[in-house]
Amino acid sequence: MIEYEGKAKQIIPTAEPDVAIQRFKDSATAFNGQKKAELEGKGEINAAMSAAAFLKLESAGISTHFMGLENARDMRIKRLKIVPLEVVVRNVVAGSLSKRLGLEEGVTLKFPIVETYFKRDDLGDPLVCDSHVFVLGICSEETLAELKTRALQVNSVLGPWFNEAGLTLVDFKLEFGFDESGELLLGDEVSPDTCRIWETESGRRLDKDVFRRDLGDPMVGYREVVDRLGITIGGE
Numbered sequence: 001m002i003e004y005e006g007k008a009k010q011i012i013p014t015a016e017p018d019v020a021i022q023r024f025k026d027s028a029t030a031f032n033g034q035k036k037a038e039l040e041g042k043g044e045i046n047a048a049m050s051a052a053a054f055l056k057l058e059s060a061g062i063s064t065h066f067m068g069l070e071n072a073r074d075m076r077i078k079r080l081k082i083v084p085l086e087v088v089v090r091n092v093v094a095g096s097l098s099k100r101l102g103l104e105e106g107v108t109l110k111f112p113i114v115e116t117y118f119k120r121d122d123l124g125d126p127l128v129c130d131s132h133v134f135v136l137g138i139c140s141e142e143t144l145a146e147l148k149t150r151a152l153q154v155n156s157v158l159g160p161w162f163n164e165a166g167l168t169l170v171d172f173k174l175e176f177g178f179d180e181s182g183e184l185l186l187g188d189e190v191s192p193d194t195c196r197i198w199e200t201e202s203g204r205r206l207d208k209d210v211f212r213r214d215l216g217d218p219m220v221g222y223r224e225v226v227d228r229l230g231i232t233i234g235g236e
């Protein structure tokens with residue numbers, strides 16, 4: 001039984017009420033679902049990469065919903081009540097930041113910045129400032145501050161991990177939620193679908209922008225990322 005079907009993942013219940021299976025699909029979408037494709041092997045790569053990233057983060061003291069891989073594309077997760085915000089961290093100018101502020105893509109920012117977007121497909125996930133978050137009652141001031149602190153902590157763990165593999169973590173999106181005991185945990189996924197990852201030496205894109213911008217076979221870059229990070233596909 002599928003309890004929830006998203007664009008790139010499914011949520012499947014288990015016998016334990018607080019545990020679910022997050023299944024990574026091969027489907028890819030961009031521009032709020034307007035562009036679609038099936039990318040063979042994407043689900044397994046994203047599951048493997050997310051598992052490795054969550055383990056890395058857990059060992060640095062950052063709590064996540066990750067409980068283990070069931071198989072190559074199914075991840076056991078703690079159920080969360082998701083805070084409806086996409087928390088984006090940026091190290092280098094790219095994507096919507098470049099468009100919105102007229103900055104040149106590829107310029108390293110003076111310091112990492114954190115942005116919040118309201119998760120609302122019908123509104124196109126708008127960028128929201130703190131006052132918007134509180135007026136809409138999305139979360140408390142304390143939770144918002146904690147989301148931003150944690151997002152920067154994630155950046156300081158993942159950034160060096162990528163750098164050592166010759167990769168630059170340009171930007172990425174995170175989602176957080178509360179588990180049944182009220183603890184705030186990192187949820188969702190960490191993969192080339194949700195991170196911009198460039199080869200440091202050449203600036204070559206190894207992430208979903210290859211799909212968004214029709215720059216070639218996206219799976220070539222996705223595979224290169226997991227290979228460089230030494231991640232094995234298939235839940236081994």
Ligand code: C5P
Pocket residue numbers: 086088094095096097125171172173193194195196208
């Ligand atoms: O498009 P934008 O430049 O705002 O994206 C910033 C980062 O957040 C990128 O790494 C992108 O892949 C990720 N993102 C995402 N899901 C969204 C929007 C952005 O994973 N809905």
